[in-house]
Amino acid sequence: MAQNYLDAIASDPTKMGWMKGFPPKKDSIISAIDGSFFEFPALRYSVCHMRQFFPSTVVRSAENNRFNFESALDKELDKVKFTPLGSKEDITWQESLMKVYTDGIIILHKGKIVYERYFGALKPNGVHTVMSVSKTFTGTLGALLIAEGVLVENKTAAEYVPELKSSAFGDATVRQILDMTTALQYSEDYADPNADVWIFSAAGNPFPKPPGYTGPQNYYEYLQTVKKSGNHGESFGYKTINTDAMGWIISRVTGKSIPELLSERIWEPLGTHVDGYYLVDGAGIAFAGGGLSANLRDLAMFGEMIRNNGFFNGKQILPSKVIDDIKVGGSQEAFEKAGYTNLKNWSYRNMWWITENENGAFSARGVHGQVIYIDPKAQMVIVRLASHPVAGNQANDPYSLPAYNALAKYFISKK
Amino acid sequence: MAQNYLDAIASDPTKMGWMKGFPPKKDSIISAIDGSFFEFPALRYSVCHMRQFFPSTVVRSAENNRFNFESALDKELDKVKFTPLGSKEDITWQESLMKVYTDGIIILHKGKIVYERYFGALKPNGVHTVMSVSKTFTGTLGALLIAEGVLVENKTAAEYVPELKSSAFGDATVRQILDMTTALQYSEDYADPNADVWIFSAAGNPFPKPPGYTGPQNYYEYLQTVKKSGNHGESFGYKTINTDAMGWIISRVTGKSIPELLSERIWEPLGTHVDGYYLVDGAGIAFAGGGLSANLRDLAMFGEMIRNNGFFNGKQILPSKVIDDIKVGGSQEAFEKAGYTNLKNWSYRNMWWITENENGAFSARGVHGQVIYIDPKAQMVIVRLASHPVAGNQANDPYSLPAYNALAKYFISKK
Numbered sequence: 001m002a003q004n005y006l007d008a009i010a011s012d013p014t015k016m017g018w019m020k021g022f023p024p025k026k027d028s029i030i031s032a033i034d035g036s037f038f039e040f041p042a043l044r045y046s047v048c049h050m051r052q053f054f055p056s057t058v059v060r061s062a063e064n065n066r067f068n069f070e071s072a073l074d075k076e077l078d079k080v081k082f083t084p085l086g087s088k089e090d091i092t093w094q095e096s097l098m099k100v101y102t103d104g105i106i107i108l109h110k111g112k113i114v115y116e117r118y119f120g121a122l123k124p125n126g127v128h129t130v131m132s133v134s135k136t137f138t139g140t141l142g143a144l145l146i147a148e149g150v151l152v153e154n155k156t157a158a159e160y161v162p163e164l165k166s167s168a169f170g171d172a173t174v175r176q177i178l179d180m181t182t183a184l185q186y187s188e189d190y191a192d193p194n195a196d197v198w199i200f201s202a203a204g205n206p207f208p209k210p211p212g213y214t215g216p217q218n219y220y221e222y223l224q225t226v227k228k229s230g231n232h233g234e235s236f237g238y239k240t241i242n243t244d245a246m247g248w249i250i251s252r253v254t255g256k257s258i259p260e261l262l263s264e265r266i267w268e269p270l271g272t273h274v275d276g277y278y279l280v281d282g283a284g285i286a287f288a289g290g291g292l293s294a295n296l297r298d299l300a301m302f303g304e305m306i307r308n309n310g311f312f313n314g315k316q317i318l319p320s321k322v323i324d325d326i327k328v329g330g331s332q333e334a335f336e337k338a339g340y341t342n343l344k345n346w347s348y349r350n351m352w353w354i355t356e357n358e359n360g361a362f363s364a365r366g367v368h369g370q371v372i373y374i375d376p377k378a379q380m381v382i383v384r385l386a387s388h389p390v391a392g393n394q395a396n397d398p399y400s401l402p403a404y405n406a407l408a409k410y411f412i413s414k415k
Numbered sequence: 416m417a418q419n420y421l422d423a424i425a426s427d428p429t430k431m432g433w434m435k436g437f438p439p440k441k442d443s444i445i446s447a448i449d450g451s452f453f454e455f456p457a458l459r460y461s462v463c464h465m466r467q468f469f470p471s472t473v474v475r476s477a478e479n480n481r482f483n484f485e486s487a488l489d490k491e492l493d494k495v496k497f498t499p500l501g502s503k504e505d506i507t508w509q510e511s512l513m514k515v516y517t518d519g520i521i522i523l524h525k526g527k528i529v530y531e532r533y534f535g536a537l538k539p540n541g542v543h544t545v546m547s548v549s550k551t552f553t554g555t556l557g558a559l560l561i562a563e564g565v566l567v568e569n570k571t572a573a574e575y576v577p578e579l580k581s582s583a584f585g586d587a588t589v590r591q592i593l594d595m596t597t598a599l600q601y602s603e604d605y606a607d608p609n610a611d612v613w614i615f616s617a618a619g620n621p622f623p624k625p626p627g628y629t630g631p632q633n634y635y636e637y638l639q640t641v642k643k644s645g646n647h648g649e650s651f652g653y654k655t656i657n658t659d660a661m662g663w664i665i666s667r668v669t670g671k672s673i674p675e676l677l678s679e680r681i682w683e684p685l686g687t688h689v690d691g692y693y694l695v696d697g698a699g700i701a702f703a704g705g706g707l708s709a710n711l712r713d714l715a716m717f718g719e720m721i722r723n724n725g726f727f728n729g730k731q732i733l734p735s736k737v738i739d740d741i742k743v744g745g746s747q748e749a750f751e752k753a754g755y756t757n758l759k760n761w762s763y764r765n766m767w768w769i770t771e772n773e774n775g776a777f778s779a780r781g782v783h784g785q786v787i788y789i790d791p792k793a794q795m796v797i798v799r800l801a802s803h804p805v806a807g808n809q810a811n812d813p814y815s816l817p818a819y820n821a822l823a824k825y826f827i828s829k830k
Contacts, residue, residue, distance in 0.1 A: 019698075019699045022635070022663060022666035022667050022672070022700070023633055023635045023636075023698045023700060024698055024699065029697075029698050029699070031697060032470070032621075033622075033623045033697065049472075051466070051470065051471055051472065051473070051692075052470055052471070052472050052695055052699055053470055054470055055447070055466065055467055055468055055469055055470065056466055056467070056471065057464075057466065057467050058466075060540065063540060063688065125475065125478060206447075207448075207622050207623060208448045208622060208623060211626075218438060220437070220438045221438075248437060251437035252437050257437070273478065275690050277466075280467055282444075282446060282448065283434075283438045283439055283444050284434045284439065284444075284467055285437070285438060
């Protein structure tokens, strides 16, 4: 945190000229091979161009009945003030946008667009990686399949995917996986070069494995190697591989990939306009835990559908009991053990982050500042795509969480 | 040609189960790394899933004013008979489809869909690689820029792209490059492991270069190394790298990549429905000579626009003089030197293949059976996507060229 980063204006990817020119200048070429694609400030370009670096597979948008938001832009929103966590000085909503390296933001109030801005490399018809917001889509599909009786929440992973039997997931229930209360011997500390996340990442890398590599060849081979550490069901442990295990279970019972299912059950009925995509591994398996890139307005459609208890674009897309089950939240006791200082009293359910605040707000969160934030009481949905230099939401939460509360208050007082 | 291949029914990629299952079985996994993605019969799956194996970049379809074809299906077409080249026995149009491993085919007559079929891995809303039909898009954009005065056909490549000065392209004119009458020391014999095409291919491969690799890092670095062999302007020599040199010139003068320009000038105005894409190299450069994947109906829109001298979907998309210049054809004398026995009297102009027949038919052609065939007199456009086992159109031309003539006769006699 002591590191000095270029600010949002200075690191603007368009000004920096990444991948610009024919051919681009050598020092403006970003590569997946040397890892430069995900180093700040290059990542500010990459977040909008992941498919240019990696193999991918489509999440088809709607061919028909495409939805168009009504607009009711509110210029007052820029002036809404709040006190960032750990600060004594108020800043405005507008000022906060650059603090969190916003690439795109939409605020919906009562289903209309009241605020919409694009920065950096994001265009209105473009896509942006949503990072771990991907998890929320997998979790929501999981909750949907439970509601439909296709999955039973107390059955174990091994009952659906026998290959997981000897792994830590073997005796974990669908519910424990969806709520990430599994006990896994797995470190996701990106700063530690020996962390398990790098073994997972190497398994899923679709590029040729290094000479002498003998590890797992794809995501699912990796999942089978994960060891248990403790008892399932006791603590919340935010570990991406839960989502990929969930993705495996979902694909096994439906016979469809996560991108196919997301398109069929959610993206097409929403009336989205822009094809999204998932990055895939060498076996064509979509990275359910973080591989989705999507369009900002399309994501707002999803958020608004959830706020409306599953009804959107003239139809009930998800049964309302799926959203009820998200809102109920997970175990706050289990969550507290994870020690998120900025997320006091929160819980985690169906791969959603539940604030447990008085407005009943809940959200999807992805590293570098991706968020879908739904405040039922304020009738507000916020979708933000960003490219914050720090790989952890503790860096932008101080400028985000109190801002959302201030906006919610503004809308509640307005109505 | 003596090799025995599975026929179209036996090699159906859906039946073969490529990449099917979660995870796919080991022997049904297709990979770009080991080259299996382009070996028959796996290639029958790959042609519809290139982005799943390689980095890619979007060719955006239309957001508004999307075109919908009228339909006037004609069941008689299946019964149209013709004599394949070198054969004595007539076969029907319907029988010919499997002979050439058709994945998708549309026939338009007077702008209406009279025939449409899907096979193999292709779905109506899917995409398929068009292989060297990509060249025709680059060539058409080049001709457009000449018509607009942005490019001058007698200026040399080096005048636009100084980096090409010491290469064979340096003193080649835009016209010579567009008509592929450049004299290049370059072999495109895929059967020869030492052919230049493999050096070009290695340069453009977006995966990590092998240890010790010291060759060019991307397509444009390769183009600068190409040596001259003979005099430009004398013979037609079908060499993919002409198209990539043309792509470089086009991007340099417009400041846009080929995918961006194709979308802006052609794909969006046509009213296409499905995003296409290009494969890209490690510097993000689109493979202008063969990297495009596109939707069948969208390709038919393009063909019909060309047949209508540039007018389509309520507007003049290309100036009619661009299409006039294609129809004029290239030098038949230069073409003859290339020795295509099935293409007697043909010529090549703006990266289109001109039959020079009495109907004034001309076409775009891509390896493994991709074609856009426009017969002005018969008011007919055919688009075929295919996955023929043999990497050369000499394998399907005997079942294609006389079939197109028979269909043309049918339509002419009908009207």
